[in-house]
Amino acid sequence: MNKADLRKTYKKKRNELSLEEVFSLDAQLFEQLTQYDWSGINYLHCYLSIEKFKEYHTLPFIEWIWANHPEITIVVSKSDFVSNELRHFTFYRDTPLELNAYGIPEPVISEEIAPFKMDAVLTPLLVVDKNGNRVGYGKGFYDRFFASCKPEVKKLGISYFEPVEKVSDVNEWDVPMDVVFTPLDTYYLK
Numbered sequence: 001m002n003k004a005d006l007r008k009t010y011k012k013k014r015n016e017l018s019l020e021e022v023f024s025l026d027a028q029l030f031e032q033l034t035q036y037d038w039s040g041i042n043y044l045h046c047y048l049s050i051e052k053f054k055e056y057h058t059l060p061f062i063e064w065i066w067a068n069h070p071e072i073t074i075v076v077s078k079s080d081f082v083s084n085e086l087r088h089f090t091f092y093r094d095t096p097l098e099l100n101a102y103g104i105p106e107p108v109i110s111e112e113i114a115p116f117k118m119d120a121v122l123t124p125l126l127v128v129d130k131n132g133n134r135v136g137y138g139k140g141f142y143d144r145f146f147a148s149c150k151p152e153v154k155k156l157g158i159s160y161f162e163p164v165e166k167v168s169d170v171n172e173w174d175v176p177m178d179v180v181f182t183p184l185d186t187y188y189l190k
């Protein structure tokens, strides 16, 4: 299937999840994430969830990192919807957040971190294929971001759904995921 059709299908599938389903999928994803080997990571970039789109709710996992991996600095983004580029800032317990016009929580003030500093990036997505090719909302924020990261950055995807066989229209700018967390499994793709 192509990205446009997958985007439509998986947006609908996610929308149709009940709150009970989301709650239980989130608990399973949390288990997968906490079983991953986080050693060697200093800067972990993580998205903050858009509630109205029913994205996996990352805050409980971020709190787990704060409690269990004090050596890791969590970094979150601010989105510029004119250039479709991200800027990156440290995120601590006391960092104030505000919702931007798209419903994405963003830090009000904190320290800016350059993209090449990231050791791992937890990436939002609608669905991936078995090669790690990702379908997002179609604005290319994360593809641009990965283009400015160091080549060895760990690209980690989070998905409510199992990988599909194939995204048929992969472009030259698409950066595949190395690892994908789903409620049922963690896939190591490269």
Ligand SMILES: Nc1nc2c(c(=O)[nH]1)N(C=O)[C@@H](CNc1ccc(C(=O)N[C@@H](CCC(=O)O)C(=O)O)cc1)CN2
Residues within 6 Å of the ligand: 011, 047, 048, 049, 050, 055, 077, 079, 086, 102, 104, 124, 125, 136, 137, 138, 139, 140, 141, 142
């Ligand atoms: N939590 C989170 N943060 C993220 C992303 C993400 O997928 N999740 N992004 C990943 O790249 C970027 C933001 N991408 C976005 C792209 C489009 C819309 C949006 O609201 N689009 C339409 C509505 C479409 C719809 O209804 O589905 C609009 O413009 O109104 C929001 C965020 C950066 N930050």
Ligand SMILES: Nc1ncnc2c1ncn2[C@@H]1O[C@H](COP(=O)(O)OP(=O)(O)OP(=O)(O)O)[C@@H](O)[C@H]1O
Residues within 6 Å of the ligand: 003, 134, 135, 136, 137, 138, 139, 140, 141, 142, 143, 144, 147, 171, 173, 174
């Ligand atoms: N490194 C890059 N530099 C400049 N433009 C880029 C880059 N990567 C992607 N783009 C542009 O961004 C758009 C990405 O579209 P695509 O359908 O791949 O988005 P997506 O990966 O689903 O979305 P998102 O990353 O926002 O979740 C394309 O129009 C592409 O031209």
